Amino acid sequence: MFWRLVRGAFFRQKGKMLMVAFTIALGASLATAMLNVMLDVGDKVNQELKTYGANINVIPRGASLLDDLYGVAEGSGVSDKYLNEGELGNIKTIFWAFNIVDFTPYLNTRVRLNQGDGELTAVGTWFNHHLELPTGEALDTGMRNMKTWWDVEGRWLRDEDEHTAMVGRTIADQYRLRLGDTIMLRGPVQTGEFTVAGIFYAGGDEDREIYLPLAAAQTLSGRPGLVSRVEVSALTTPDNELSRRAAQDPQGLSIKEWETWYCTAYVSAICYQIDEVVSDAVSKPIRQVAESEGAILEKTQLLMLLITLLSMAGSALGISNLVTASVMERAAEIGLLKAVGAHDGPISALVLTEITITGILGGAAGYFAGLGFAQIIGQSVFGSAIEIKPLVIPLVAVLVVLVTMAGSIPSIRLLLSLRPAEVLHGR
Numbered sequence: 001m002f003w004r005l006v007r008g009a010f011f012r013q014k015g016k017m018l019m020v021a022f023t024i025a026l027g028a029s030l031a032t033a034m035l036n037v038m039l040d041v042g043d044k045v046n047q048e049l050k051t052y053g054a055n056i057n058v059i060p061r062g063a064s065l066l067d068d069l070y071g072v073a074e075g076s077g078v079s080d081k082y083l084n085e086g087e088l089g090n091i092k093t094i095f096w097a098f099n100i101v102d103f104t105p106y107l108n109t110r111v112r113l114n115q116g117d118g119e120l121t122a123v124g125t126w127f128n129h130h131l132e133l134p135t136g137e138a139l140d141t142g143m144r145n146m147k148t149w150w151d152v153e154g155r156w157l158r159d160e161d162e163h164t165a166m167v168g169r170t171i172a173d174q175y176r177l178r179l180g181d182t183i184m185l186r187g188p189v190q191t192g193e194f195t196v197a198g199i200f201y202a203g204g205d206e207d208r209e210i211y212l213p214l215a216a217a218q219t220l221s222g223r224p225g226l227v228s229r230v231e232v233s234a235l236t237t238p239d240n241e242l243s244r245r246a247a248q249d250p251q252g253l254s255i256k257e258w259e260t261w262y263c264t265a266y267v268s269a270i271c272y273q274i275d276e277v278v279s280d281a282v283s284k285p286i287r288q289v290a291e292s293e294g295a296i297l298e299k300t301q302l303l304m305l306l307i308t309l310l311s312m313a314g315s316a317l318g319i320s321n322l323v324t325a326s327v328m329e330r331a332a333e334i335g336l337l338k339a340v341g342a343h344d345g346p347i348s349a350l351v352l353t354e355i356t357i358t359g360i361l362g363g364a365a366g367y368f369a370g371l372g373f374a375q376i377i378g379q380s381v382f383g384s385a386i387e388i389k390p391l392v393i394p395l396v397a398v399l400v401v402l403v404t405m406a407g408s409i410p411s412i413r414l415l416l417s418l419r420p421a422e423v424l425h426g427r
Contacts, residue, residue: 012268016112017358024362024400025369027315029392031308032370032396036376038304039389054103054146056271058083058091058283082107082226083281085214089133090230099265103128104143105227107217111185111210113175120171122185123212124217124227127157143211143289146233147202154179154198162216165194168207169238172199186208232274232283236267238298243268248286274411319407323355324414348412355408363400367393 062081071233083105089104107124126142133139157164165185167177174216177183181196194212201207218224244263246253248377253261261269271283371388378386 003426015412016322016326017354019317020358021362021365022402023315025324025366027311027403028087028366028372028396028400029075029373030311031399032367032392033373033377034308034311035392035395036305036371036374036386036389037056037303039258041230041300041393043305054233055236055267055286056232056234056274056283057286058230058274059228059279060279060379061282063279067317080286081224081280082228083230085225085227086284087132087261087278088227088230090137091230092137092139093135094270094273094277095263096234096270096273099270101233102141102145103230103232104141104146104244105230106213107214107221107223107226108228109217109221110186111187111220113210114170114184118155120210121207121208122187122212122217122220124212124214124220126214127159141351146231149202151201152198154196155196157213159209159213159215160308162193162196162213162219163194164197164213166200166208167196167202168211169199170207172196173333185212185220187217189221189222192216192220212218213408230278232270234267234270235265236270237265239266239268242266246272248349268284275330308399312399314349318404319404320410321380323351323408323411347414351407351411355404359400359404363396365402366395371394402412 039103048166060081085105088103090106091097092100094100096333104126109122110119111122112118113120127144128140129142131139131141142159152166157166165183167183177196177199179196179199183194183196185192185194194216200211212220214227218226239247242253242261243264243266244256246258250258250261250268250272262272263269263379267285271285274283275281365423374386374388378384
């Protein structure tokens with residue numbers, strides 16, 4: 001008898017049941033899409049942010065000490081301490097090697113331009129350097145991948161073009177330099193002629209500098225095989241209390257805490273591991289970038305969570321209105337059931353069973369639709385597919401059950417308040 005009543009309700013009110021199923025499916029699809037994106041968004045947001053620069057700076061230990069004591073600019077060369085270019089490939093051998101997206105070295109040297117009296121800064125670097133790693137693998141890395149926002153007139157340099165230069169916009173305007181001009185740079189040891197192959201606008205101090213292939217800068221300064229600093233772009237996990245304590249004193253952690261920290265891609269853990277493989281180096285997070293990445297990621301995830309909750313709340317309100325209207329239409333039927341001896345419990349179970357079945361069907365349809373929405377979001381926003389997370393299935397199931405039950409509460413209260421005599425007499 002019970003299931004006959006349930007089946008009869010579906011046939012008599014199929015329009016409202018379809019609307020309830022559609023409302024649940026809509027909320028479940030949005031929840032599925034947002035939860036899958038939220039759980040997979042970390043690496044994608046970090047990857048997007050990597051196009052805006054490095055988040056780790058590696059400098060010689062002596063330069064770091066001078067900076068801490070006297071405020072000497074990192075990489076300025078004042079400390080006369082340098083890193084060994086031959087060890088830079090070791091950066092891709094650390095535990096979190098796959099999180100190292102790009103890195104590039106810099107060698108700063110003071111030069112005179114075209115026999116002028118004033119000194120300028122020439123910076124040698126890798127532009128698109130092919131590097132053979134100690135592991136036997138190969139890597140193409142360099143500044144061109146890390147400064148994608150630079151506005152370059154002309155072309156980027158190639159590492160093998162040792163007699164070409166890129167000039168900052170400020171210097172180009174000051175000395176009236178144009179593409180194809182030949183400039184003379186006199187360094188501490190050597191003098192060289194360079195052709196201006198590119199003029200760039202970076203929007204910072206770089207616009208007052210001249211960029212050269214690293215080998216050319218090493219020749220001008222008389223420092224073959226040496227670099228002033230290295231910028232590293234790494235995918236990192238947002239800092240928490242453990243990572244902040246570890247950044248202050250890694251040795252103060254317990255063995256379990258140390259293992260957790262070392263095996264998590266915190267920026268402090270990656271810095272620690274770089275220091276282990278590069279001689280006499282100190283790696284420092286670029287805090288403005290690292291903290292911004294964590295803040296942006298947390299806010300993005302919070303936004304998606306809020307969208308999920310609001311969508312489910314909207315579904316609950318829609319279900320409440322539809323089910324309440326259904327109960328009001330069936331008031332005579334419910335009153336008759338009560339008049340012939342049916343108690344509130346079985347009648348409430350009847351309505352809840354109908355809603356639950358509808359919710360299961362709508363939730364299943366919404367889940368698969370949400371998987372499609374997640375891929376659309378991934379391709380349109382990040383340009384890549386969203387990984388499907390199995391954890392989303394129980395989360396969506398719980399949300400659908402909670403929303404269905406919450407939406408049914410007003411209708412159940414209305415059902416319990418119906419009096420058979422009043423209903424059957426049309427009051």
